[in-house]
Amino acid sequence: MEPILPGAPWLIAHRSMLGVNKPHKITLNAQDYVIWQNQQGEIFAINNICPHMQAPLSDGWVCQERDTITCPFHALEFDGQGRLYQKDKQDTQPITKPLKLVISNDCIWTYAGFEPKLPIPDLHQRIVDEYEFMGVSGEKSIQGDLLSNIMVNYDYNHQNGTHKELFKITSCHVTSFEENGYYATVKQDLARANNKLGEIIKNPILGILPKNLSNTLEYSFPSTTVFFTKTPIGKIAQTHILYPETEKRTKTFILMYAQVGNPLMKFLFKNSVLQAAATVIEQDTGAVESLYPRQKPKIRLPNEEIMFYAEKLYRNW
Ligand code: FES
Ligand SMILES: [Fe+2]
Structure with missing residues (x-):
């Protein structure tokens, strides 16, 4: 290939x-x-x-x-x-x-032996300067090409569809999108409905995740998407990684970083956050793996520019 x-x-x-x-x-x-x-x-x-x-x-x-x-x-x-x-x-x-x-x-x-075209993103350095590493979650080889996987990460209209289950996301409002070459930042406000007690017992992070979340997403094309959010007990930098295994398979995993003051809380928070991250990957994987071959869209949603910005970076590489 x-x-x-x-x-x-x-x-x-x-x-x-x-x-x-x-x-x-x-x-x-x-x-x-x-x-x-x-x-x-x-x-x-x-x-x-x-x-x-x-x-x-x-x-x-x-x-x-x-x-x-x-x-x-x-x-x-x-x-x-x-x-x-x-x-x-x-x-x-x-x-x-x-x-x-x-x-x-x-x-x-x-760089797999190729001449470097982009540096290692400094986004990763900024995260480790501020956050503590919690672990890896959601390691998976997805049946789907790299571009489809990148586009899911850059698409924030999928939250209330793909991530409705469990996270109960009801709306996603994007307040800003700025791009600078291969690097982009998005600010979004998410609203969630209540979780059932059974869901919270299984996945305690759902109990502390606020109903209204103001998140920042930072993108370093093509490997990294970071989802920054705040919960009452700590801050999270959920770092999504992608790389192409073959034309049709894409590897993904999440590097979870957090900032939690209380050591006991940290311990409890860690497993719950890693578990929730694995669910996010399952949901995104399900979305990518169930897609029919791509056609020219007949409908456009608001805020889809960032998806096409990423696609353009890919095609013009
Ligand atoms: S030692 Fe590797 S194939 Fe023979
Ligand atoms: Fe997603």
């Missing part, structure tokens, strides 16, 4: 998703890579195809002493630079390709 948005910085994982000495498979623009982290927190990634007889290295295992990945087929070992490891002689030349990574605030970014 033609690579999607070559030169974009893609956030392929958060450090906390990797564990220690465990191989993971990452698919980006139809290329498979194996990625692993050692005990010291160093992270390595190489092409997942074994250069001997093309077994998937991610099904192999990591050697803790040598920081190598062992192929599951004939147990050859490769280091993080793609060099074959042999007992008595150390190869100097890589025989398979390493994936160049940029690690910033525990986020693992890559």
Whole structure:
């Protein structure tokens, strides 16, 4: 396939998703890579195809002493630079390709070998300067192309449809939309109906989420959408990540950041907020996966400009 948005910085994982000495498979623009982290927190990634007889290295295992990945087929070992490891002689030349990574605030970014066209968004730095990391939620491989997924994130008319269930959103009013190249900000006022007691017991965040929410959304095209909101016990920066796995599949996950003063509250808040975020992803996934092929719209809703702004960035890349 033609690579999607070559030169974009893609956030392929958060450090906390990797564990220690465990191989993971990452698919980006139809290329498979194996990625692993050692005990010291160093992270390595190489092409997942074994250069001997093309077994998937991610099904192999990591050697803790040598920081190598062992192929599951004939147990050859490769280091993080793609060099074959042999007992008595150390190869100097890589025989398979390493994936160049940029690690910033525990986020693992890559340009997948393309010339960088955009910097790593500073939006992420601003969040970690102010908020504390709570965890990852809603990790999912969605049956749907990147553009459809981007457009859902930039579409704020879907809240009272897609997110009606559970969040009881009844209206969404956009008060401003500003764009500056690949970066955009939106201010919105959401109104919610009451949740049932049973729903609150299952998902306590629903009990503290105000009926009227004033949110800010910040967009760093194409990888990141951040939803900032305030609840009576703390502030949230819910960071949605997207990257293209293949032409037809898109990876997503949420990095949840929050600012909560009280430690007990933080503990209770954390699980509830992560659970609610996973529900948001389920709902958005359902929306994308159930779409029929796109046609020229016969109806326009107000405030759809931002969606077409994002589409234009994509098409004019
Ligand atoms: S296929 Fe990997 S070692 Fe043979
Ligand atoms: Fe959504």
